[in-house]
Amino acid sequence: MPDLLDVPLLPALVHGALELEPTEDGGLRPHRLPAWARGQNTDPMLAINEAQPSGVRVVGRTRATVVELEALVTRRALSGAPARALGSVDLVVDGEVLGGEVVPNGDLLTTDVTTGVTELTRGGPGTVRFDLPSGEKVVELWLPHQEGVELVALRADAPVEPVPTDDRPRWVHHGSSISHGSNAVRPTGTWPAVAARLGGLDLVNLGFGGSAVLDPFVARTMRDTPADLLSLKVGINIVGGDLMRRRVLGPAVHGFLDTIRDGHPDTPLLLVTPVLCPVHEDTPGPGAVDPVALREGRLVFTAVGDPAEVPAGRLTLRVVREVLAEVVDQRRPGDPHLHLVDGLGMYGPDDTGAHPLPDALHPDADTHRLMGERFAHNVFGPAGPFPTA
Known part of the structure; x- marks a missing residue:
């Protein structure tokens, strides 16, 4: 030795x-x-x-x-x-x-x-x-x-x-536990790590389990962090925590993006809508642990809000996608470097049979890989908003 x-x-x-x-x-x-x-x-x-x-x-x-x-x-x-x-x-x-x-x-x-x-x-x-x-x-x-x-x-x-410089584009990404890597088995297997490797990017992952809730201090952190590409994947934690209503979601997203733009006025910026989560598609939060499954030794999440309250402003993932699309439509005339990325293109209704969510919320290791590959193809490919080939 x-x-x-x-x-x-x-x-x-x-x-x-x-x-x-x-x-x-x-x-x-x-x-x-x-x-x-x-x-x-x-x-x-x-x-x-x-x-x-x-x-x-x-x-x-x-x-x-x-x-x-x-x-x-x-x-x-x-x-x-x-x-x-x-x-x-x-x-x-x-x-x-x-x-x-x-x-x-x-x-x-x-x-x-x-x-x-x-x-x-x-x-x-x-x-x-x-x-x-x-x-x-x-x-x-x-x-x-x-x-x-x-x-x-x-x-x-x-x-x-030390490697003194990294000539790869720097990607700063903020998201929820799925971006953090929940249920991925290894650190190189989270979907952002998979996508960054395929796209040839230097990753800074600001995915925080349970905490993609438009905190202003996260926006200021992204504003102050050098980046060639920025992305924000938001929705599931706001719905799961029952933290906002439709009235405040759009302005809060605008404010978050405004803060980022104070430091990165022209940097490509992706607003990524939620991937599919069947329990929250049409049922508002709060989310909860299923007590029956827990007594059986299984961790499964569920939604306990009332769908009848959606017209009054309660949020579901379907509503969040509508609001995020509205925000991008409103901003694009003055911000041509802002792009909407459809999270359902990473994991959508056609995937639930072959790639079910083990706990009804988070993808497993194989699905993380699939999501990373799809994100890389849709975003970093020749027809994407940030081609790296």
């Missing part, structure tokens, strides 16, 4: 995060929102999810044949629900996904779905090790997308240098 060198955890080695928090032990904790934005947030769910490094990776150029990453991961579980698949660190070499390894040990945060009480069980850090091809190459270690991660140490049998 070759002797391994301690590689300093330089911030320049970490791509896809907007801020790195130094830890007491000399490590780094990636964040996908800056500290000022986190300070304006009052939602514990968003606080947890923005620190789950979906799309974040350690990137370096090296001639090493072995690399190790030591990290402390914090996993989440719901009492009574099936255990979520353990997240992996994925190895990508010169753009090709070569494999993945689960970080051993780790802390576990268990939440009682009936009371909201959480319990933390300590497990400590663990190390993943990868054998690498010979020669000089660019190595990426994609971090688990649904686990909190503290980077503890990086080791290799040769120096690892």
Whole structure:
């Protein structure tokens, strides 16, 4: 076994995060929102999810044949629900996904779905090790997308240098748990990661489970983040949380887009409508966990709003798509770089037979791949709004 060198955890080695928090032990904790934005947030769910490094990776150029990453991961579980698949660190070499390894040990945060009480069980850090091809190459270690991660140490049998520039277009995307990667098995398998790889883009994933709700601090974060392409996929969390009525949704979307445009007046900007979610297509929120399924050990979501209240302004996904189309129609005369992307083209009514949603809300791993491929074809293809070929 070759002797391994301690590689300093330089911030320049970490791509896809907007801020790195130094830890007491000399490590780094990636964040996908800056500290000022986190300070304006009052939602514990968003606080947890923005620190789950979906799309974040350690990137370096090296001639090493072995690399190790030591990290402390914090996993989440719901009492009574099936255990979520353990997240992996994925190895990508010169753009090709070569494999993945689960970080051993780790802390576990268990939440009682009936009371909201959480319990933390300590497990400590663990190390993943990868054998690498010979020669000089660019190595990426994609971090688990649904686990909190503290980077503890990086080791290799040769120096690892930061990649000084990335000449690929930078794509900054904001969305819900589906964009975050819920039910995807590996970090390179979330639909934004799949689409970015196919389109040759440098991804910054601001998909936050349960939290694509038009928060102004997220709009300002997108405004201030360098980007060649911006996208906003919104709807399911607003409906599922029963957070708005039709009267305020359109102005709120306008305001979010106005803020982004303050920093990116001419950058291509995609407004992506919701993918299909049958339980919320015609039934308003709030969403809830199906208690019968939970007693059977299954996690299934349902909608408990009253469809009769839709004419009075309650939101469904069908209504959200109408409002988003209206917003784009209103803005396009003065904003030719704004584009509407139909989420049903990523996952729609014809897909439910071959690709059912396991929990009635989130796509499985194969469906994430399918959605990423379709998004890349529809958006990055020759006829799309942002062709990259």
